Amino acid sequence: MDTSAATPGLVSETARPHYVLVDGSGYIFRYFHGSQPLNRSDGTPTNAVFGFTKMLMKLINDMNAGHCAVIFDRSRYSFRNEIYDQYKAQRPNAPEDLVPQFPLIRDAVRAFNIPCIEMEGYEADDLIATYATMARERSADVTILSSDKDLMQLVGHGVRMYDPAKDRDIDEAEVIGKFGVGPEKVIDVQALAGDSSDNVPGVPGIGIKTAAQLITEYGDLDTLLDRAGEIRQPKRRQNLIDHADMARISRQLVTLKTDVPVPEPLDSLAVTAPDDAVVLDFLRAQEFESLIRVYEKRTKMPVESVYELVQDLETLKAWISEADHLGTVGFDSETDSLNARQARVIGLSLATAPGRACYIPLRHGAKHPDMLAESAPPQQIPFDDAISCLKPLLANPGVLKVGHNIKFDALVMAQPENGGVKITPVDDTMCLAYVMGQGVDHRGTGVASYALDKLSLGHLAHANIPYEALCGKGKAQIPFSEVALDRARDYAAEDADMTLRLHRQFRPALPRSGLATVYETLERPLIPVLVAMENDGIKVDPTILRTMSEDFRGRIRDQEAEIHDLANKSFNIGSPKQLAEILFDEMKLPGGKKNSTGGYSTGANVLEDLAADGHELPARVLDWRQMSKLKSTYTDALVGDINPATGRIHTSYSMTGANTGRLSSNTPNLQNIPVRTEEGRKIRTAFIAEPGHVLLSVDYSQIELRLLAHIAGIDSLKQAFYDGIDIHAQTASEVFDVALDEMTPDIRRNAKAINFGIIYGISAFGLARQLRCTRDTARNYIHAYFERYPGIRDYMEATKGKARKMGYVETLFGRKVHLSRINSPKHTDRAFSERAAVNAPIQGTAADIIKRAMIRLPQALDRAGLVARMLLQVHDELLLEVLEDELDATSNLVRNVMEAAPHPAIDISVPLVADVGSGANWADAH
Numbered sequence: 001m002d003t004s005a006a007t008p009g010l011v012s013e014t015a016r017p018h019y020v021l022v023d024g025s026g027y028i029f030r031y032f033h034g035s036q037p038l039n040r041s042d043g044t045p046t047n048a049v050f051g052f053t054k055m056l057m058k059l060i061n062d063m064n065a066g067h068c069a070v071i072f073d074r075s076r077y078s079f080r081n082e083i084y085d086q087y088k089a090q091r092p093n094a095p096e097d098l099v100p101q102f103p104l105i106r107d108a109v110r111a112f113n114i115p116c117i118e119m120e121g122y123e124a125d126d127l128i129a130t131y132a133t134m135a136r137e138r139s140a141d142v143t144i145l146s147s148d149k150d151l152m153q154l155v156g157h158g159v160r161m162y163d164p165a166k167d168r169d170i171d172e173a174e175v176i177g178k179f180g181v182g183p184e185k186v187i188d189v190q191a192l193a194g195d196s197s198d199n200v201p202g203v204p205g206i207g208i209k210t211a212a213q214l215i216t217e218y219g220d221l222d223t224l225l226d227r228a229g230e231i232r233q234p235k236r237r238q239n240l241i242d243h244a245d246m247a248r249i250s251r252q253l254v255t256l257k258t259d260v261p262v263p264e265p266l267d268s269l270a271v272t273a274p275d276d277a278v279v280l281d282f283l284r285a286q287e288f289e290s291l292i293r294v295y296e297k298r299t300k301m302p303v304e305s306v307y308e309l310v311q312d313l314e315t316l317k318a319w320i321s322e323a324d325h326l327g328t329v330g331f332d333s334e335t336d337s338l339n340a341r342q343a344r345v346i347g348l349s350l351a352t353a354p355g356r357a358c359y360i361p362l363r364h365g366a367k368h369p370d371m372l373a374e375s376a377p378p379q380q381i382p383f384d385d386a387i388s389c390l391k392p393l394l395a396n397p398g399v400l401k402v403g404h405n406i407k408f409d410a411l412v413m414a415q416p417e418n419g420g421v422k423i424t425p426v427d428d429t430m431c432l433a434y435v436m437g438q439g440v441d442h443r444g445t446g447v448a449s450y451a452l453d454k455l456s457l458g459h460l461a462h463a464n465i466p467y468e469a470l471c472g473k474g475k476a477q478i479p480f481s482e483v484a485l486d487r488a489r490d491y492a493a494e495d496a497d498m499t500l501r502l503h504r505q506f507r508p509a510l511p512r513s514g515l516a517t518v519y520e521t522l523e524r525p526l527i528p529v530l531v532a533m534e535n536d537g538i539k540v541d542p543t544i545l546r547t548m549s550e551d552f553r554g555r556i557r558d559q560e561a562e563i564h565d566l567a568n569k570s571f572n573i574g575s576p577k578q579l580a581e582i583l584f585d586e587m588k589l590p591g592g593k594k595n596s597t598g599g600y601s602t603g604a605n606v607l608e609d610l611a612a613d614g615h616e617l618p619a620r621v622l623d624w625r626q627m628s629k630l631k632s633t634y635t636d637a638l639v640g641d642i643n644p645a646t647g648r649i650h651t652s653y654s655m656t657g658a659n660t661g662r663l664s665s666n667t668p669n670l671q672n673i674p675v676r677t678e679e680g681r682k683i684r685t686a687f688i689a690e691p692g693h694v695l696l697s698v699d700y701s702q703i704e705l706r707l708l709a710h711i712a713g714i715d716s717l718k719q720a721f722y723d724g725i726d727i728h729a730q731t732a733s734e735v736f737d738v739a740l741d742e743m744t745p746d747i748r749r750n751a752k753a754i755n756f757g758i759i760y761g762i763s764a765f766g767l768a769r770q771l772r773c774t775r776d777t778a779r780n781y782i783h784a785y786f787e788r789y790p791g792i793r794d795y796m797e798a799t800k801g802k803a804r805k806m807g808y809v810e811t812l813f814g815r816k817v818h819l820s821r822i823n824s825p826k827h828t829d830r831a832f833s834e835r836a837a838v839n840a841p842i843q844g845t846a847a848d849i850i851k852r853a854m855i856r857l858p859q860a861l862d863r864a865g866l867v868a869r870m871l872l873q874v875h876d877e878l879l880l881e882v883l884e885d886e887l888d889a890t891s892n893l894v895r896n897v898m899e900a901a902p903h904p905a906i907d908i909s910v911p912l913v914a915d916v917g918s919g920a921n922w923a924d925a926h
Contacts, residue, residue, distance in 0.1 A: 020059070029098075046287075058164060087199055088199055104286070113275065125151055129258045144159065179212060188220055206239070313386075316390075324399060341646075364383045404455075427503060431523045453466075469487070522848055525855045548635045548686070556631065579621065651872070670874065684921065697878075700849075702913075703849070703876050707845050716789075754785050761834065800834045802837075809840050853878070
């Protein structure tokens with residue numbers, strides 16, 4: 001087994017032996033129920049086998065231990081059934097699709113050369129407890145891979161638990177959080193509380209919390225039962241007296257055996273490396289193509305990488321010459337800040353071949369601290385000298401610079417203090433992974449991660465150096481500029497190396513994936529466009545924001561006084577507990593719903609329902625929450641986001657933050673500034689144009705409804721768009737059988753809610769809440785809508801069917817939107833994925849269209865001799881800063897580019913319309 005890289009979850013082998021014991025039975029069921037169906041070509045189900053095998057591969061890669069075993073239950077019958085014949089009696093038989101996977105999972109364990117242990121008459125937990133006890137007696141460390149609460153009684157004194165599926169340690173503090181007592185008292189608590197999943201009876205009326213309180217007070221179960229007559233609560237006292245024998249039986253059931261005559265001695269658990277041929281034969285027999293690729297890459301990875309520290313100009317020139325000759329170089333920058341617009345470069349990395357990379361530490365002059373070394377301060381190349389050498393390489397059109405989120409590096413290097421270098425041409429492994437659906441599942445959440453360390457581990461079987469490892473033993477995290485130079489070299493050069501390795505894997509596969517057009521026409525050319533937008537930022541007037549904050553502060557104070565008057569007392573309005581007591585205990589308002597902690601929920605939906613029924617206090621609390629959020633999240637926070645050197649806010653756009661291809665804005669998020677309320681819209685007045693300029697807003701009109709009409713083939717909706725008819729009035733007229741000249745605002749509003757709700761898969765419950773009508777009325781609205789537009793229902797069902805079959809849906813441009821949980825056995829996961837399947841082709845196509853417009857606009861403006869700057873993208877809107885005397889020409893050009901953006905790539909059968917507005921500030925422009 002590879003013992004070169006341990007993760008935080010698995011203890012390193014030191015002078016103390018280390019045993020890893022895997023709860024095999026627990027993970028079988030987790031992987032079966034937590035993953036979508038999967039079958040071999042002969043029809044044999046293999047989803048649990050796949051998940052279990054993937055876990056074994058990760059275990060082998062990460063584990064740094066000398067001994068390991070995977071332990072299973074042999075059968076449902078154990079010695080506990082002789083103690084209590086109803087033990088686990090209620091458990092159903094294993095699912096039909098899981099039964100044939102049991103032997104295959106054991107074959108997987110044996111293929112990886114890991115001991116596979118089970119024993120008739122005992123459960124896996126008993127074998128684990130026995131081996132853990134034996135190892136502890138030898139002064140060894142033990143790690144139990146499981147999340148099973150029954151095993152928590154073993155934690156402590158050299159024994160720990162770790163759940164690899166959630167990358168989570170289960171230590172003594174975790175046990176106390178679960179049971180309210182330490183591991184040594186878990187058995188007594190479980191004996192009292194029982195366990196419905198195992199049919200352990202316990203004592204009626206006593207749960208975990210009460211059991212913990214009783215055991216803490218009386219010390220142990222026997223003392224409690226002997227003194228049960230002292231309990232003050234009559235019902236609890238009587239239950240303890242009447243069920244004392246059952247509590248003692250329950251204790252026998254939950255106590256793990258630590259003296260099982262185990263079938264294999266402890267020494268037989270020693271780790272030996274698997275035979276790669278045996279592993280690959282097993283993976284091929286199960287048709288696990290993705291795991292085959294990962295395993296083969298691991299066996300082909302160079303054992304060592306050569307990372308050089310470049311500390312003089314001659315060596316640097318030699319690396320540059322090599323990169324010029326090869327034509328492709330991995331590139332990464334190290335900075336003193338994650339704010340690209342304000343960061344200073346303190347080092348650069350180049351990789352010219354897998355395993356061959358260098359790190360170039362830079363010196364910015366006397367004011368900038370040199371990197372610290374363990375001996376004398378190392379020589380560093382002066383920044384200006386290094387940039388003079390590197391600038392031709394970074395701008396050389398014949399050398400491809402490959403980065404991971406290279407947008408950040410390009411923006412950093414574009415700053416004057418960092419040399420003002422334009423990096424071109426570029427490739428981005430993060431965007432490649434995103435487009436090709438090669439993200440790595442983040443801790444079993446179903447959410448793909450495109451972080452370099454995750455992709456390195458998932459695709460190259462290489463665990464990157466964590467930043468914490470640079471800081472030295474016992475040190476808190478320190479700035480990179482103070483990291484010892486040898487550690488900095490390995491960390492930084494590794495990033496460039498892994499980026500180049502991933503590029504060599506992803507790039508050749510791009511044409512075969514059918515996604516080359518998406519990457520080459522929508523993602524890659526967008527990188528320099530976003531670099532320019534983030535660099536330009538948008539001017540913001542802090543005085544307006546501060547004035548609004550003062551106004552909001554006064555109004556919040558008035559709202560608080562009004563709320564306290566309505567409640568007839570002062571209380572903390574921000575405390576859900578205190579608010580719930582006012583609403584439901586004191587005011588006796590209806591509709592109180594208990595949450596998971598046993599208290600009343602005071603979420604927005606609850607308060608909105610109460611406010612709709614005419615209750616004033618919850619309505620005022622909603623107003624107070626909204627005003628408080630506007631102040632804290634926007635008017636207060638945005639002042640701090642203004643760059644003092646430019647007077648502008650420079651948001652950052654994530655290119656991989658949304659599954660559908662949409663860009664997302666962060667640090668700060670300028671896409672979520674509220675515009676539905678007057679107060680929210682006022683915030684946009686602080687976003688202003690420079691003197692002599694105006695802001696130009698160009699916004700696609702109802703683009704998602706237009707795309708729905710095209711994709712679903714709804715002729716009446718298409719015609720309405722061609723005729724310029726009010727689409728919501730048209731829908732209301734056709735669905736509710738109301739003439740256009742008899743249309744009322746309420747009817748149109750209902751139709752608008754349905755039009756947009758259908759795109760997002762709204763339910764009758766959701767529509768009823770939105771329209772403040774009964775669920776039956778909402779259901780009738782939806783039924784009438786589909787009766788009038790059956791093509792939309794047909795589209796929705798066909799799209800969900802394709803998603804279930806293929807695991808993804810596509811935009812009109814061919815972008816694949818992957819839906820990993822579309823076949824999940826969990827209804828909530830499956831329903832969410834089905835709604836996403838319906839919406840993704842529409843929202844994703846809209847995102848692709850505006851990206852295409854953004855890419856074409858800079859060139860179009862340049863050809864027209866216009867000096868406008870694109871500042872922000874907010875979903876379907878582009879915001880530009882334009883010279884006042886060029887407003888008309890720029891407006892016409894931008895509108896034309898946006899309306900023609902899809903063509904000739906796709907032929908949309910409805911017209912796209914871009915609405916134009918302008919003004920001295922964003923609010924006026926929009």
